[in-house]
Amino acid sequence: MQKQSFFSLTMKDLAEALKGLGKEGFRAQQLFRWIYGMNTHDFEKMTNLAKDFRAELPKMFDFTLPEVLKVHKSVDGTTKILFNVGAGKSVEAVLIPSRGRLTICLSSEVGCNMACKFCYTGKQKLQRKLETWEIVGQFVQASRLLPPEERITNVVFMGMGEPLDNPEAVFKSIDIFQSEWGFNLSRKRITVSTSGIVPLMPLVTEANVRLAVSLNGVNDQIRSEIMPINKRWPLEELLEACREHCRATGDKVTFEYVLLKGVTDSLADAKALHKLTRSVPCKINIIPFNEHPESGFHRPDESAIIQFQNELIRLGSHVLRRKTMGRDIYAACGQLTTAVKKAPAPLSL
Ligand code: SAH
């Protein structure tokens, strides 16, 4: 029988698996504490476990983690980690330090089928969905790169892929991240970002974590042009799903809005964005476009970005500009790639 991956099991799954192997269920808590809580990977160090049990562990479960191919560090402290996912493909996770937090941006799929026009990942069709152990593994491997006193404090599913296109693995990994015996992340520190798969958005509400929505267009015409998913679930349905999430959780939604020069960055767009979003308790995160080869889009000039933001502030929206992090190493939003060798040469800023 094939061994189950340890990193795919929630606490409940692990307790059941252990019972099935004739072991005590509470060992699950001890294992979560050692492996996730204490970041220990040497079974010999797990001193409250009997020697025989420790020796059996590798026979009971598969402890393989995704292989780290490369670690790139940006001048701004952002770290991009490239993982081998087989068949010449890779996924990337990004560690972003900011204001006392350390956020990991995780990938959920190899490529993405949503085909948003401005996104580098979207140019690489979906090759496969990641399994739970590959998502949890990004976190575990990244944690291992840190000095012992540092911890990852926040998780955002904003890397490669559409998390709601791979809900089973994504929500299982969220369960694992929240276990009090393991990483013990609170619900407020986990954010799922979606391009708007409306019927699956209640899963984010049920998991009781934060919701971010890639809005990017202020009316159905422009949004459908740059995000084909809008043809299937247009804006009004999307906004209603957001309102529902707010009602049920009491949270605000974060709307991500990519500024594309001459496409989404006019003052009229800022006004329309304010009007569109004011019926939803929300924050707006504006993201100046990050360039990548052959996208056909451009980043607006700094003055246009500032004017856009100021107009929203003037109108009373709660708006933040997402700081561009890791642009020199191609780690910024929408720049991640699946091909091991395809990443463009680093930019000089
Ligand atoms: N698939 C999910 C999660 C990825 S999040 C989603 O789309 O929500 C990636 C975020 O980066 C999205 O908000 C997307 O709109 C934005 N993005 C994509 N390409 C970008 C680029 N080239 N420059 C800036 N932001 C980009």
Ligand code: SF4
């Ligand atoms: Fe996929 Fe998100 Fe990129 Fe759209 S923006 S192609 S949904 S990863």
